Amino acid sequence: MSGPLRLLPGDGNGVPNALGGDGKGVPSVSGVDGHGLPDLPGVDGNALPDLPGVDGNGLPDLHRERTGRTRPSWVADPVDELAERLADRIAVAVHPDEVAALLESDGLTAERIEQHYGRSDLFALAEDLFDRVPRHYAAPPPGPDPWRADPMRCALRGLAFALPGLAYVLGARLLHGRPDLTGLVASALLAWAWNQGLSHRAYLRLSAEGPAGAARTLRVGALAGALVSGGLGLALAGPATAGAFAVGQSAYLGAAGALLVLGRERALLIGLLPVVAGAGATLLWTLPAALVLVVLLGSVVLTASVAWHALREALPAGRSADGGTRTASVLSSLPYGLFGLAAGVLAALAGSLDASTVVVLTLSMGFAEWLLYRYRSLGVSGLRSSTGLPGFTDRSGRALALCLGAYLALLAGGALVAGTAPLALLLLGTVFWTALLLQAFGVAWFPALVSLAAAAALAVARAAELPDVPAQLICTGLAAVVLTAGTYRLLARPTAHR
Numbered sequence: 001m002s003g004p005l006r007l008l009p010g011d012g013n014g015v016p017n018a019l020g021g022d023g024k025g026v027p028s029v030s031g032v033d034g035h036g037l038p039d040l041p042g043v044d045g046n047a048l049p050d051l052p053g054v055d056g057n058g059l060p061d062l063h064r065e066r067t068g069r070t071r072p073s074w075v076a077d078p079v080d081e082l083a084e085r086l087a088d089r090i091a092v093a094v095h096p097d098e099v100a101a102l103l104e105s106d107g108l109t110a111e112r113i114e115q116h117y118g119r120s121d122l123f124a125l126a127e128d129l130f131d132r133v134p135r136h137y138a139a140p141p142p143g144p145d146p147w148r149a150d151p152m153r154c155a156l157r158g159l160a161f162a163l164p165g166l167a168y169v170l171g172a173r174l175l176h177g178r179p180d181l182t183g184l185v186a187s188a189l190l191a192w193a194w195n196q197g198l199s200h201r202a203y204l205r206l207s208a209e210g211p212a213g214a215a216r217t218l219r220v221g222a223l224a225g226a227l228v229s230g231g232l233g234l235a236l237a238g239p240a241t242a243g244a245f246a247v248g249q250s251a252y253l254g255a256a257g258a259l260l261v262l263g264r265e266r267a268l269l270i271g272l273l274p275v276v277a278g279a280g281a282t283l284l285w286t287l288p289a290a291l292v293l294v295v296l297l298g299s300v301v302l303t304a305s306v307a308w309h310a311l312r313e314a315l316p317a318g319r320s321a322d323g324g325t326r327t328a329s330v331l332s333s334l335p336y337g338l339f340g341l342a343a344g345v346l347a348a349l350a351g352s353l354d355a356s357t358v359v360v361l362t363l364s365m366g367f368a369e370w371l372l373y374r375y376r377s378l379g380v381s382g383l384r385s386s387t388g389l390p391g392f393t394d395r396s397g398r399a400l401a402l403c404l405g406a407y408l409a410l411l412a413g414g415a416l417v418a419g420t421a422p423l424a425l426l427l428l429g430t431v432f433w434t435a436l437l438l439q440a441f442g443v444a445w446f447p448a449l450v451s452l453a454a455a456a457a458l459a460v461a462r463a464a465e466l467p468d469v470p471a472q473l474i475c476t477g478l479a480a481v482v483l484t485a486g487t488y489r490l491l492a493r494p495t496a497h498r
Contacts, residue, residue, distance in 0.1 A: 079117050079125070083132045090129055091136040100126035147380060149373030156265040158366015160256065163272045165362055166279040167249075167299065170292050174241040183237025187229045187246040188253075189344040194225035195257040196340030197333040202261045204328055214261055215314035222254035222307070229253070241293070248300040255300075255307035264310045271303030335444035339435060342451035346476065349458050350428055353468055357425050360414035361432070367410055368433055372440050375403040379497040386494075393492040400488055407433050424472055430480035434487045441496055446486055454479035 083090065086102065093099050100122050103113075110121065119125040175181055198221040205213035233246025252271075259268040278295035281287060287295075351358035382395035411429045415422035431454065435447035454475045461471035490496060 079119075079128060080132070082117070083129050086129070087133050090133040093130060094135075096123065096127045096130040099130050102126075103129075142381075142384060145377050145380060147373050147376035149370050149377070151370060153263075153265065154366050154370040154373070156269065156366075157260065157369060158363070160260065160265055160268045160272070161365040162363045163269070163276060164252065164256070165359065166272075166275050167252075167296055170275065170278050170282065170287075171245050171296055174245055174289060174292065176242070180237050180240075180242030183233045183235070183242055184246050184249065185348055186236055187233025187250055189341060189348070190232055191225060191229035191250050191253040192344040193337045193341035194229060195222075195253055197337030198222065198225060199257055199261055200333040200336040201330070202258075204333075206261065211262060211314040212316055215311045218258040218261060219311050219315075222258045226250045226254040241289075244293070245296070248296055252300050252303055255304045258307045259303075259310055262310050262314060264306070267306045267310060268303065271306050272299060274299040274302060332444075335448035336439065339439070339444070339448040339451055342448065342455040343432060343435075345455035345459060346428060346431065346451070349455075349462060350424065350472065353472065354420050354424075356415075356418040356420040357428065360411060360418055360420065360425060361429060364407070364410055364414060364429070368407055368429075368436070371403045371407050371433070372437055375399055375437060376440065376497075378402070379491070383494055383497055389494070392494050396492050396497075397488055400491065404430065404433060404484070421469075424469070424476065427473065427476040427480045431476055431483055434480070434483040438483070438487055438490065441491065443490055443496075446490075447483060450479050450482050450486075 086106070089102055090099055093102070103122060103126055108122065108125075113119050113122055113125050117125055119128065175184065198218070201221065202214040202217045205217045227250075230247035230250035233250065234243040237243040237246055255271070256268055259265070259271075274295050278287065278292065347358050347361065378399035379396060382392050382399065386392035386395060408426050408429060411425050412422050415425045431451060435451055438444075438447045458471060458475040461475070462468065
């Protein structure tokens with residue numbers, strides 16, 4: 001043999017196969033039929049094997065039932081797109097049924113839900129969307145700010161506080177000697193104390209009965225206060241020009257207080273026109289004493305007339321009896337009157353050392369009142385945005401620092417312009433502003449007692465002839481610290497702002 005032996009099945013020449021066969025050259029192999037095809041189970045004759053998804057003719061079976069999703073994973077899920085489009089409205093739902101109602105109102109049909117979104121029905125799709133979108137409930141829109149201040153009104157009230165000072169510039173030449181000054185100051189202190197308490201009573205009536213109730217209180221109280229304080233000034237100064245000045249001062253303060261309570265600031269400014277004109281005339285000429293008296297008397301009469309007209313307008317026609325609504329006891333207005341007395345004493349003693357201090361304080365009252373409104377507005381905003389007590393306490397403290405700091409900055413600028421000592425002015429301004437802020441929140445006795453203690457201590461120090469400036473700084477400084485700390489603590493409670 002010249003080569004390797006063929007080990008393949010027969011070559012068709014009828015030579016017997018070494019592996020055995022049927023005599024036709026085809027080996028006898030187990031699992032192979034006579035045609036050379038594999039003998040598969042489930043296949044008979046020439047039929048193709050039974051394959052899943054293929055019919056008897058070998059064609060794909062296109063009518064089989066769909067099970068599950070057939071969308072490839074790389075295709076965007078339309079349910080996600082729907083969830084993104086309706087996220088804002090789904091996020092506020094508290095139950096899948098709300099989402100189902102939303103989808104139904106959006107116009108989704110059962111056919112589209114099944115074919116496009118691959119869900120069996122509306123509620124299945126709603127449950128899926130409810131699970132996909134996290135719950136998020138938007139905060140309600142902020143309500144109106146009840147303490148939003150009117151800058152124009154605060155400016156007008158500031159002018160109403162400041163312009164009466166021109167009357168003292170005009171009338172200074174009418175005062176002679178210590179008795180005249182004593183009568184004028186005593187009358188002013190009593191009028192300030194009386195009108196502070198009267199204003200509180202009138203505001204109570206205003207909130208309970210409206211302008212008519214306030215007008216009834218003011219009609220009696222303002223007249224009584226003017227008579228009492230004017231009588232005191234007349235008794236101390238005597239029936240001369242100083243006594244007449246004191247009576248006119250008392251009448252003006254009573255009428256001005258009534259107009260301010262009724263919100264008639266513009267009418268009050270009309271009453272001050274003669275004084276403003278007279279003060280302007282002194283820049284060009286020296287007015288005789290008789291003309292000064294005429295100007296001052298004209299301003300008092302005009303202001304009293306305007307106030308009487310405002311009271312008549314506020315009172316309903318044909319009704320003069322009391323409205324019958326019960327208000328707080330008269331004693332509830334006592335601390336407001338005591339604070340007016342203490343503030344008057346502190347201002348008078350400070351003015352005796354430096355009149356510029358009182359001038360700057362008087363000119364700053366309009367801005368001080370606006371800052372009171374601003375703090376209350378910030379307090380309401382802090383209530384709405386805080387979720388716990390520490391957060392509100394922090395916001396309240398920052399609001400207090402902001403408003404008090406702004407007021408002290410104004411006083412510092414005024415002291416710089418007027419050339420007065422800034423420290424005494426800043427301490428006195430702190431006492432007044434914090435006390436007024438506490439009164440605005442209904443806390444009356446604490447600032448009244450602190451202010452009275454400071455005024456009494458300073459008066460005793462003055463009577464004992466102690467050094468004036470150190471005594472003033474110590475008394476007003478301690479009062480300022482106590483009132484500031486008390487204000488921070490009392491107004492850090494959320495209940496104080498409700």
